[in-house]
Amino acid sequence: MTELPRLMLHCCCAPCSSHVLEYLSPQYNITALFFNPNIRPAAEFEKRAAEMEKLLSLASYPNNVELLVVDHDGDIFETLASPFMDEPEGGRRCEVCFVIRLSKTAKQAKNGGYDYFATTLSVSPHKDAALINGVGNWAAGKHGAAYLPADFKKRGGFSRSVELSRQYGLYRQNYCGCRPIGYTPGKLSGEQSNA
Numbered sequence: 001m002t003e004l005p006r007l008m009l010h011c012c013c014a015p016c017s018s019h020v021l022e023y024l025s026p027q028y029n030i031t032a033l034f035f036n037p038n039i040r041p042a043a044e045f046e047k048r049a050a051e052m053e054k055l056l057s058l059a060s061y062p063n064n065v066e067l068l069v070v071d072h073d074g075d076i077f078e079t080l081a082s083p084f085m086d087e088p089e090g091g092r093r094c095e096v097c098f099v100i101r102l103s104k105t106a107k108q109a110k111n112g113g114y115d116y117f118a119t120t121l122s123v124s125p126h127k128d129a130a131l132i133n134g135v136g137n138w139a140a141g142k143h144g145a146a147y148l149p150a151d152f153k154k155r156g157g158f159s160r161s162v163e164l165s166r167q168y169g170l171y172r173q174n175y176c177g178c179r180p181i182g183y184t185p186g187k188l189s190g191e192q193s194n195a
Contacts, residue, residue, distance in 0.1 A: 005028055005116060006028065006116075007024065007115065008031050008105055008109035009024065009118050011033060012176075014165070015161050015170050016123045021055075022164065030063070033070065036177055039177035040177065044173070044177075045072040081093045081097060085178075089126065094176075097178065099135055099138075106140055109146075117145050117148065122151045122153060123158055127153075133150070137149070
């Protein structure tokens with residue numbers, strides 16, 4: 001019997017992860033890496049990490065899926081993204097955020113001997129899959145890990161994530177994670193449904 005390849009999957013939140021884990025788990029043994037230093041405030045990070053645990057406790061997958069939560073440390077995000085905090089969602093701030101998260105995921109994958117790494121970020125209709133995959137390929141080259149490019153929103157992926165979120169009673173946040181300097185609720189572009 002051939003052993004399944006191991007995948008380090010960066011997970012931005014439980015709703016986005018629900019479809020991606022369902023889709024990928026028949027083909028891989030997965031470690032779901034919850035590394036999101038962009039999430040503000042810290043209590044929101046904890047809530048989203050708990051929702052990842054909830055998803056994995058409720059869902060059934062054909063192969064192994066385990067969760068690795070990296071403690072919240074917003075300093076790296078604040079340091080690198082602060083020059084771009086006034087930009088709208090989808091601008092340079094997002095690109096910096098993708099670089100931080102996918103670089104860490106690639107490094108974890110390489111150090112852990114994983115066959116591939118990937119991210120759930122592209123399931124959101126608010127996220128640019130081409131940009132995400134470009135950053136993923138860059139991180140792969142930098143850390144010597146193999147990247148699995150994808151646009152998980154295609155073929156009904158986002159709709160399926162909404163359906164699974166309802167099925168499992170998952171909290172669906174109304175913003176991606178970061179709250180730019182001068183943030184006021186309702187003023188962040190795309191804030192109504194970023195998951």
